[in-house]
Amino acid sequence: MEPSHASRTLRDIVAVLVVAIFMFPILWWGLNSIKPYSAIFDKDGPVYLDFEPTLDNYRVTMMGVSRVELAIQDGGGTYGAGGASSYDSRQTILDSIIVSVGSTIISVFLATLAAYALSRMAMRGKQHFIFWVLSQRFMPPIAIVIPLLFMFRDMGLRDTHFGLILAHVLINLPLAVLLLKSFFDDVPKDVDEAAMIDGATRWQSFRRVVLPMVRGGVAATAVLCFIFSWTEFMLSLYLTTSIRTLPVKITTFVTSTGTEWGFITALGTTAILPAFVFILLVQRHLVRGLTLGSLKE
Amino acid sequence: MASVTISDVSKSFGTVEVIHGLSLDIPDGKFVVLLGPSGCGKSTLLRMIAGLETATKGDIAIADTVVNTVHPKDRNIAMVFQNYALYAHMTVFDNMAFSMDLRGTPKAEMKEKVDWAASILNLTDYLDRYPRQLSGGQRQRVAMGRAIVRDPAVFLFDEPLSNLDAKLRVQMRTEIKELHQKLKTTTVYVTHDQIEAMTMADHIVIMRDGVIEQEGRPLDIYDGPDNLFVAGFIGSPGMNMLNGTVERMDGTPIVRMTDEIALPLPENAGAKDGQAVVYGIRPEHLEPRPDTGTLAATTQVVEPTGPENHVYASLGGVEVCAITRDRIEFKPEAPVRLTPDLERVHLFDADTGMVIRHG
Ligand SMILES: Nc1ncnc2c1ncn2[C@@H]1O[C@H](COP(=O)(O)OP(=O)(O)OP(=O)(O)O)[C@@H](O)[C@H]1O
Ligand SMILES: [Mg+2]
Numbered sequence: 001m002e003p004s005h006a007s008r009t010l011r012d013i014v015a016v017l018v019v020a021i022f023m024f025p026i027l028w029w030g031l032n033s034i035k036p037y038s039a040i041f042d043k044d045g046p047v048y049l050d051f052e053p054t055l056d057n058y059r060v061t062m063m064g065v066s067r068v069e070l071a072i073q074d075g076g077g078t079y080g081a082g083g084a085s086s087y088d089s090r091q092t093i094l095d096s097i098i099v100s101v102g103s104t105i106i107s108v109f110l111a112t113l114a115a116y117a118l119s120r121m122a123m124r125g126k127q128h129f130i131f132w133v134l135s136q137r138f139m140p141p142i143a144i145v146i147p148l149l150f151m152f153r154d155m156g157l158r159d160t161h162f163g164l165i166l167a168h169v170l171i172n173l174p175l176a177v178l179l180l181k182s183f184f185d186d187v188p189k190d191v192d193e194a195a196m197i198d199g200a201t202r203w204q205s206f207r208r209v210v211l212p213m214v215r216g217g218v219a220a221t222a223v224l225c226f227i228f229s230w231t232e233f234m235l236s237l238y239l240t241t242s243i244r245t246l247p248v249k250i251t252t253f254v255t256s257t258g259t260e261w262g263f264i265t266a267l268g269t270t271a272i273l274p275a276f277v278f279i280l281l282v283q284r285h286l287v288r289g290l291t292l293g294s295l296k297e
Numbered sequence: 298m299a300s301v302t303i304s305d306v307s308k309s310f311g312t313v314e315v316i317h318g319l320s321l322d323i324p325d326g327k328f329v330v331l332l333g334p335s336g337c338g339k340s341t342l343l344r345m346i347a348g349l350e351t352a353t354k355g356d357i358a359i360a361d362t363v364v365n366t367v368h369p370k371d372r373n374i375a376m377v378f379q380n381y382a383l384y385a386h387m388t389v390f391d392n393m394a395f396s397m398d399l400r401g402t403p404k405a406e407m408k409e410k411v412d413w414a415a416s417i418l419n420l421t422d423y424l425d426r427y428p429r430q431l432s433g434g435q436r437q438r439v440a441m442g443r444a445i446v447r448d449p450a451v452f453l454f455d456e457p458l459s460n461l462d463a464k465l466r467v468q469m470r471t472e473i474k475e476l477h478q479k480l481k482t483t484t485v486y487v488t489h490d491q492i493e494a495m496t497m498a499d500h501i502v503i504m505r506d507g508v509i510e511q512e513g514r515p516l517d518i519y520d521g522p523d524n525l526f527v528a529g530f531i532g533s534p535g536m537n538m539l540n541g542t543v544e545r546m547d548g549t550p551i552v553r554m555t556d557e558i559a560l561p562l563p564e565n566a567g568a569k570d571g572q573a574v575v576y577g578i579r580p581e582h583l584e585p586r587p588d589t590g591t592l593a594a595t596t597q598v599v600e601p602t603g604p605e606n607h608v609y610a611s612l613g614g615v616e617v618c619a620i621t622r623d624r625i626e627f628k629p630e631a632p633v634r635l636t637p638d639l640e641r642v643h644l645f646d647a648d649t650g651m652v653i654r655h656g
């Protein structure tokens with residue numbers, strides 16, 4: 001039965017409300033990033049739209065203007081409370097992109113091969129192995145971060161992009177493997193066999209038949225790995241000092257003399273963008289049911 | 298083209314043996330159907346021919362070459378799977394061209410071959426589509442197209458029609474048969490549908506529990522089943538089976554079913570007096586009449602199919618089916634008389650289930 005007009009309207013209103021509740025913090029975040037300092041902290045209560053928009057916060061985080069310069073332009077004194085720490089975040093964004101993209105590529109590459117093998121090849125004790133893989137994810141990262149720190153130091157991996165990439169791969173791999181395995185499992189074995197009879201070697205059937213059919217799964221896995229790496233805080237904090245990823249960098253905006261909400265929100269808003277672009281790039285592969293039509297369902 | 302020879306092949310999965318020392322000769326160019334109930338090992342046998350399973354024991358030869366250790370891709374066979382197993386991310390054209398592409402066939406030749414297959418299979422208008430955009434029957438034809446472009450030595454079909462609706466199944470049945478008559482490629486076709494087997498096969502192999510129960514030309518098997526299993530499996534409605542003991546009545550042999558019912562036998566019946574037997578008679582060899590005939594029974598259900606009347610009757614408490622082409626009105630729950638065609642009576646030993654041939 002078609003829902004009546006009234007109930008449909010009600011449903012729409014509820015939907016809009018729910019979306020609004022979830023969107024508000026993000027909106028507020030973005031809004032704060034373009035407020036002048038005085039509008040972020042107003043003694044008369046929150047300022048919603050009654051302020052003069054400014055890109056000052058972005059000029060500091062994204063263009064390398066120092067906050068002292070800003071304060072001078074502003075007539076001195078009023079601009080902020082923080083000390084003289086560096087708010088220029090251009091290198092941070094670059095570091096974050098290198099680490100996230102790098103760890104995503106390596107994770108997805110390794111996970112795809114592992115998942116294919118786990119899905120298609122007979123192996124003694126496979127169930128135990130799968131459980132072991134999953135159990136790696138049960139382990140809280142805090143438990144391994146100190147040993148990892150020592151190992152990385154001895155291997156010269158501490159404070160390198162590659163080291164952090166490796167650490168993120170380590171955390172991402174178990175879930176990525178299991179997720180992809182479930183996608184491979186969805187592709188019927190008959191399809192491999194048909195390819196084999198058509199004259200394909202195992203590699204050809206993987207490369208040209210099975211892998212394209214799990215494209216959606218690979219994309220989904222890539223998104224998950226990327227988001228994890230993009231937002232990961234603890235490993236990045238311990239394993240690097242000069243390389244700063246976004247989550248770590250943002251915490252440095254909380255200083256002994258005050259919290260730079262303007263810069264935090266500006267950098268936070270900027271940080272959403274690359275993630276957004278990445279997801280946009282892979283989302284056209286995120287179609288479900290790619291195996292549709294391979295079988296008579 | 299090639300013959301296929303299976304010599305004393307066994308197959309075990311773990312400790313369970315599912316094919317037991319089976320031997321079979323498939324001559325070049327023949328259409329052979331493997332028929333049997335679910336789980337009897339038809340697919341397993343077919344997959345061993347394809348090289349998707351390895352035989353635990355015995356040899357499989359294609360074109361007189363033992364292929365036990367040959368990779369499927371080097372066996373020059375083509376297979377159509379029950380669920381088609383199409384490449385969902387490729388167009389119909391690419392699905393069919395894939396095998397040639399792997400072999401590095403020149404583009405022009407590839408296109409020529411695919412166009413040829415598409416025209417045979419009525420797929421010319423669909424070459425740019427993806428499998429998900431096709432109907433079940435069209436997908437089935439793509440799966441066949443993928444097989445025929447290869448020009449293989451042997452075609453293997455694993456229940457290719459079981460997912461189609463009844464009408465399409467009949468149509469595809471004819472198309473596959475025509476295709477075989479055109480290409481004359483050795484074909485092994487698996488099904489559990491006896492009508493499919495009867496209509497398509499040059500040669501039927503009936504399997505049960507990993508062994509061959511009987512093989513032969515379809516009508517030879519229909520007319521002369523070797524045992525009760527084959528007799529019951531082939532034919533629809535199935536053969537009537539009546540239990541009794543061989544006796545003599547006024548000097549002629551009969552099968553005593555109950556005190557009142559004596560089933561007539563031909564003079565040359567091969568059974569010994571006193572032997573417990575199963576009396577088998579196909580419905581079309583049991584003539585129903587309202588008034589005259591050998592055996593008295595009571596009708597239960599009457600099914601006019603158009604060309605025939607199917608009369609289900611109770612004979613001594615056993616339900617039997619009798620068929621006549623005459624337009625006679627049978628009333629349900631009324632007396633009816635049934636006359637078996639003596640020449641067409643099958644006798645089976647009740648203990649072994651094996652046929653007792655007439656002398
Ligand atoms: N990979 C396997 N592992 C273990 N047992 C198997 C395997 N494949 C088949 N079997 C067993 O082998 C027997 C024969 O199976 P097969 O698939 O050949 O039957 P079938 O005749 O094709 O039946 P159907 O008509 O249902 O397809 C069955 O008892 C089945 O359980
Ligand atoms: Mg089967």
